[in-house]
């Protein structure tokens with residue numbers, strides 16, 4: 357009991373510090389990792405089911421329809437390994453790969469890593485029942501810390517999955533830093549499989565982040581409500597409006613909350629002042645050209661070995677070796 361309480365208190369302390377720092381910064385910004393509390397996880401499920409949000413279906417098409425080619429690439433350097441998934445979510449896409457690996461009786465252990473405790477505990481509940489024969493251990497926490505933990509538990513060759521366009525939540529410089537750090541923690545023969553959303557018709561991209569039904573709007577506003585719930589905030593979410601942009605030149609899709617009035621918001625003991633029309637930068641969802649992906653791999657010490665595309669070429673799961 358007491359350890360759980362302490363962990364939650366530490367998490368909240370960081371959430372409070374990063375939130376206050378972000379809202380006192382110029383320009384104001386939030387950290388997209390905080391979108392995913394239980395309510396946020398639920399709204400993100402709705403986003404993935406939206407007509408406009410093509411990303412999930414596209415990557416599902418790859419995992420469901422090119423499973424054996426994926427298995428071949430994953431096992432090219434041997435059939436014994438650890439399969440480590442960064443940001444596993446509900447694993448509905450990776451389950452296709454897991455099932456194929458079990459059917460072929462490969463000697464692997466699955467380590468899903470996620471910053472959401474709720475996500476990891478539900479995976480530990482649901483996956484063993486869906487996939488008899490699966491050996492798994494969920495790890496809840498920071499990607500790099502948990503990758504280190506997985507290395508202490510097992511020292512086999514690693515196949516790391518970082519799918520779902522999660523890398524899009526980093527700007528290009530952050531993505532380079534992230535891949536370089538990942539490369540440092542991996543060794544020869546290890547593999548990294550990264551999911552990228554590709555540059556495409558700008559209107560199609562914008563619609564995925566600016567849906568008519570207002571689901572993405574509530575996903576963003578939920579972070580303000582979460583601050584109210586967990587950090588003693590008093591945001592009036594009616595006073596903020598969701599605004600998304602996509603720049604086809606840079607591939608940056610960004611979302612903002614715009615303050616509709618001059619207002620002061622209290623968070624714990626802090627007061628945050630908003631001018632009318634002032635924005636909070638909420639999230640980047642970076643889109644990539646194939647050359648950007650190849651450059652990212654090579655400048656961070658990887659060698660791209662294969663690209664898996666969905667049938668529309670909206671999305672790519674890019675396989676890199678060390």
Ligand code: AVJ
Pocket residue numbers: 403411520521522524525564565572575639640641
């Ligand atoms: C979970 C980061 C892949 O950027 O497409 C979806 C999050 N935000 N709609 C994305 C998100 C708004 C999503 N990722």
